[in-house]
Amino acid sequence: MSKKDEVEDVIYQALKTLNQERGSEEQVDVGPGTALFGPDAVLTSLELVSVMVDIETLAADDFGQPISLTDDKAMERDPVPFVSVSALTAYILELLGQ
């Protein structure tokens, strides 16, 4: 499995955890194009924070390296790195030095 696949897997795990909180009619489609933030976002504010926190925890466990997805460096980017799964994957790979 490539590092990109591993990172995507972490993000998907967090989204699947969120889906467990949602009703069967409200499941989030989990894929690279899933919009996480902004006008097209499929997540509420509370859900976005929950997913970010879960990703940071899972990434620290899986990659042995703490990452922050919402620190000043991330928030200063335009757009922010968590607009979509694909953008977030690229940002995490960058943080991991890949």
Add this chain to the structure above:
Amino acid sequence: MADTTLQGEFVTLRPLAVDDAALTFEWRQSVRAVYLNAAAPSVELQARWIASRPNSEYNFVIELKDGRPVGMVSLTGIDTTHRHAEPGRFLIGDEEAVRGVPAAVEAMKLIYELAFDKLELLRVHGSIASDNTLMIKWQKFMGMTEEGRLRNHFFMNGKFQDAVLFGMLAEEYRAKAQPKMEGFIKAARRRK
């Protein structure tokens, strides 16, 4: 009930009125509202509850700038001697309307500004049912510190749950929560 309106960039917090009874009653029937204290059982009783709010409480409807009401939030338990208060009754009732809008973040920021800047309080606090994991993560992320736990304190969703106690001091708000909230608002502004 205190008659104060708070203006943000994306939302306005205006005083909850008796005319909001039907709407807030509807919101209180949502899945997320199960973690609030028990709702009034009818629109009439909801109206009576709103009318009976004391002047010592701030109860708001969260409105978008186009006037659409999308949620509610309160600041209660204001103690000017010990200089603390309790934000709560926080609910986004219309999730579709706030898609892409940092309504929850800005509403909570306005409440904290009321507490810490206008009322010059030193601490806000609250409790969350232990099963309400989304709200627990949100409050921690936004700067609250978990301060304790009351075991089997709430009966919700057919079972007893712990009350997880949270608090935040004014200096913690200014150092951590406020910049984080402003970061989210700024990011949303760029996505408009």
